[in-house]
Amino acid sequence: MSAFESRVFSGVQPTGNLHLGNYLGAIKRFAGLQETHNCIYCVVDMHAITVWQDPADLQAAIREVASAYIAAGIDPKSSVIFNQSQVSGHAELAWVFNCVARxxxxxxxxxxxxxxxxxxxxxxxxxxxYPNLMAADILLYKATHVPVGEDQKQHLELTRDIAAKFNNDYGERISALGLGDADGYFPLTEPVISGPATRVMSLRDGTKKMSKSDPSDLARINLTDDADTIAKKIRKAKTDTEPLPGEEDGLKERPDAANLVGIYAALAETTAADVLKTHAGAQFSTFKPELADLAVSKLAPIADEMRRLKADPGYIEGVLADGADRADAIARPVLQGVKDIVGFLSTRK
Incomplete structure (x- = not known):
């Protein structure tokens, strides 16, 4: 049993066009974790600039991700919402981890x-x-749990490796300074990978992840799409000619069908197995309209609230500023502990 406080950290990149995969794979689960954990949710703008971003577009995208967090049910008073670049500890700890990672x-x-x-x-x-910065994001708050999609699991394993190596390399120093405990200075963070749609695939190719960079807008459902657009995209989603099977084994060689079933299950907050029990033998001409209705009912309120929040940038920026102050208050002593452990000389009081 870890002695560390139970704390969740996760983030979403502000690179425009938030889509259904971002919602089901991350943001939707973020809201639910508020009931059981202390939660810190970041707009990871420093990660975004690993590839070129138009500065004006980046600022708009930061506000959009923050608005999506709130619209999806994350309470900015009980959880911490901020953008990464406003807490300098992320960059400082990332450099230390650049020197720890191999x-x-x-x-x-x-x-x-x-x-x-x-x-x-x-x-x-x-x-x-990038993975070292991701490790810094998480360990700056000594987060014990991180909700991630399957594609980020390897990065979280690296975070655990970095934490373990730091704890081991500086074990005697940590003990001598009275920092940390028997588990070390940093926790070995656990992934939270759950639900039927931890990896939402393209509507045009069930073997590829749904992506904001896909040249075809029909490949994804954007969180701001209206009802008609959502229905059109689901109607045009790639499928096969076979009816839906009664059990999940019947989807093993049918990636496009499996993707739509998984999306339905995640939106309905049920399992793929239960979806198939209900729709066994159904043709996609019947299943797709039901999926479209479900998607519209779940996503339309979020889209409406996002539009309302984005129209009030002052409110969003206030939430981010307050969140940055609260995040920094948690991060500052953790970073100071790291500086003391590695032997940086502090002369400024």
Whole structure:
């Protein structure tokens, strides 16, 4: 049993076009965790600039993610909502972790390989060390749990490796200073991967993740899409000619069908198995309209609230400013402990 306080940290990149995958895979689950944990939710704008972002668009996207958090049910009074760049500890701790993590660890990160492709020599160094910054995001608050999608699980494993190496490298120093406890200075953060749609796939290709960068807008449902657009995208979603099976085994070789069933289950807050029990033998000509109605009923209120909040940027910026102050109050002593542990000399009181 860890001695660390139960705390959740997670974040979403502000790179525009928030979509159904962001909602089901992350934001929806964030709201539910408020009932059981102390929660810190970040708009990770420093991660966003690992690839080029238009500055004006980035500012708008930061406000959009913050508005999506609130519209989806995250309470900015009980949870902490802020944007990453406003708490300098993220960058400071990331540098320490750059010196703890090993090149071999980073070279094994599959997401970097996917994003860099054949252009590895021309991508930013920020993209390469992105996982170290992610580790800093989490451990700056000594978070014990992180809700992540399957695609981020490897990065969280690296976070655990970094925490363990730091605890081991500086174990005697940690004890001598009376910092941390038997578990070390940093916790070994646990992933929270649950639900039927932890990885929402493209509506045009069930083997690829739903992405804001997909050239086809039909591949994703944006959180701000209206009812007609949602219905159109689901109607045009790629499927096969077979009816829905009665059990999940029947979806193993049918990625497009499995994706739509998973989306239905996540929106209905049930399981894929229960969806198939109810719709066994149904053709997609019947299933898709039901899915569209369900998606509209769940997403329309969020879209309406996001539009209302985005029309009041002063309110959103106030939430972010308050959140940054509260986040910094948690982060500052953690970072000072790191500085003391590694031997930085503090001469400013």
């Amino acid at each position: 090149m071999g660890w980073l070279n094994r990160m599959t997401q970097f390989k996917e994003k860099a492709g054949k252009n590895r020599e021309n991508v930013s160094t920020g993209l390469f060390v």
